[in-house]
Amino acid sequence: xxxxxxxxxxxxxxxxxxxxxxxxxxxxxxxxxxxxxxxxxxxxxxxxxxxxxxxxxxxxxxxxxxxxxxxxxxxxxxxxxxxxxxxxxxxxxxxxxxxxxxxxxxxxxxxxxxxxxxxxxxxxxxxxxxxxxxxxxxxxxxxxxxxxxxxxxxxxxxxxxxxxxxxxxxxxxxxxxxxxxxxxxxxxxxxxxxxxxxxxxxxxxxxxxxxxxxxxxxxxxxxxxxxxxxxxxxxxxxxxxxxxxxxxxxxxxxxxxxxxxxxxxxxxxxxxxxxxxxxxxxxxxxxxxxxxxxxxxxxxxxxxxxxxxxxxxxxxxxxxxxxxxxxxxxxxxxx
DNA sequence: AACTAGGAATCAG
DNA sequence: CTGATTCCTAGTT
Numbered sequence: 001x002x003x004x005x006x007x008x009x010x011x012x013x014x015x016x017x018x019x020x021x022x023x024x025x026x027x028x029x030x031x032x033x034x035x036x037x038x039x040x041x042x043x044x045x046x047x048x049x050x051x052x053x054x055x056x057x058x059x060x061x062x063x064x065x066x067x068x069x070x071x072x073x074x075x076x077x078x079x080x081x082x083x084x085x086x087x088x089x090x091x092x093x094x095x096x097x098x099x100x101x102x103x104x105x106x107x108x109x110x111x112x113x114x115x116x117x118x119x120x121x122x123x124x125x126x127x128x129x130x131x132x133x134x135x136x137x138x139x140x141x142x143x144x145x146x147x148x149x150x151x152x153x154x155x156x157x158x159x160x161x162x163x164x165x166x167x168x169x170x171x172x173x174x175x176x177x178x179x180x181x182x183x184x185x186x187x188x189x190x191x192x193x194x195x196x197x198x199x200x201x202x203x204x205x206x207x208x209x210x211x212x213x214x215x216x217x218x219x220x221x222x223x224x225x226x227x228x229x230x231x232x233x234x235x236x237x238x239x240x241x242x243x244x245x246x247x248x249x250x251x252x253x254x255x256x257x258x259x260x261x262x263x264x265x266x267x268x269x270x271x272x273x274x275x276x277x278x279x280x281x282x283x284x285x286x287x288x289x290x291x292x293x294x295x296x297x298x299x300x301x302x303x304x305x306x307x308x309x310x311x312x313x314x315x316x317x318x319x320x321x322x323x324x325x326x327x328x329x330x331x332x333x334x335x
Numbered sequence: 336a337a338c339t340a341g342g343a344a345t346c347a348g
Numbered sequence: 349c350t351g352a353t354t355c356c357t358a359g360t361t
Contacts, residue, residue, distance in 0.1 A: 248348070251352075284338085297353075302338085308352055310340065315351095326338060326361070 133221070140218050142264065143167060145257075147294060148249065152219035153212060156186025159296060166293050168211050169204075176298065177201040177208075190216060251308050252317050252331070254291060255279070277334025281327040 144151050149160040165178045180200040197205030258265040268283040284302035292300025312318035321330040
């Protein structure tokens with residue numbers, strides 16, 4: 001038996017789905033988080049084949065695998081554009097100057113002395129490490145916002161657990177196994193072993209356990225260094241906080257939230273005219289899915305979501321724009 | 336086929 | 349009670 005981290009990685013690496021990433025910048029094809037068709041103005045983000053992203057104790061495991069990671073980066077060079085271009089609207093704080101980008105540096109190592117090369121490489125590893133960890137934390141934060149749950153699984157109610165399950169299942173195309181984990185709180189989940197998970201869900205218990213491990217690790221790291229914002233506090237955070245009151249979120253608020261994060265959601269919903277509050281649902285199925293996940297309604301679809309939007313007509317919250325177009329709506333009181 | 340519109344029953348908070 | 353969900357019929361693009 002190897003170390004738990006290695007066991008985990010081993011199980012993660014032969015997963016039946018695309019595991020090139022974890023979250024908004026790379027995940028899969030149904031969420032808004034895909035990369036297959038970047039919106040105009042967005043440089044395409046190459047896939048990240050980073051098993052190192054998927055790890056148990058982020059910090060420990062990274063140090064073991066970054067050498068491999070860096071080597072790969074030298075060859076295929078996927079990391080630099082990926083991380084640096086991740087958010088074109090908002091420069092990643094980690095690599096302001098190109099000279100500091102670890103992979104770019106590493107390509108010119110040929111003429112350096114071994115010691116210097118070692119130093120440079122070490123610095124590169126650290127940078128890669130913090131970049132990757134930052135990405136993972138950012139993705140988790142994003143998921144928390146979307147699901148309206150806390151990042152720390154220990155604090156999850158059984159409802160939160162169900163949301164997280166639904167989210168993870170959809171993100172990674174797992175079968176729906178929420179029933180097998182019904183009535184379990186986050187605390188219950190956290191003390192369960194991988195075998196416990198497998199017992200409840202033979203097909204994907206191991207995967208779910210691994211995912212939970214990432215969340216646990218992230219929460220653990222956050223707790224260790226609170227305030228230490230690896231996560232460039234970008235547009236994920238600001239004004240959008242219609243949710244904080246603890247009140248159940250309204251559909252119109254949810255739509256606003258998505259619209260306020262164009263970098264993440266422009267592929268499924270975007271403004272046509274922000275001043276007038278006119279927006280277009282670009283991918284009705286995705287938006288409905290996201291709404292269903294947020295409200296823990298697995299059967300949500302656009303048919304039902306649009307019915308809810310239509311309820312807003314009478315209330316004067318949302319209307320059809322003057323020139324009615326398919327999938328285009330307008331907030332009556334744009335901010 | 337997918338979207339639009341709105342009635343009606345039902346549910347959850 | 350309100351807002352949302354679910355289901356439905358009928359019309360439109």
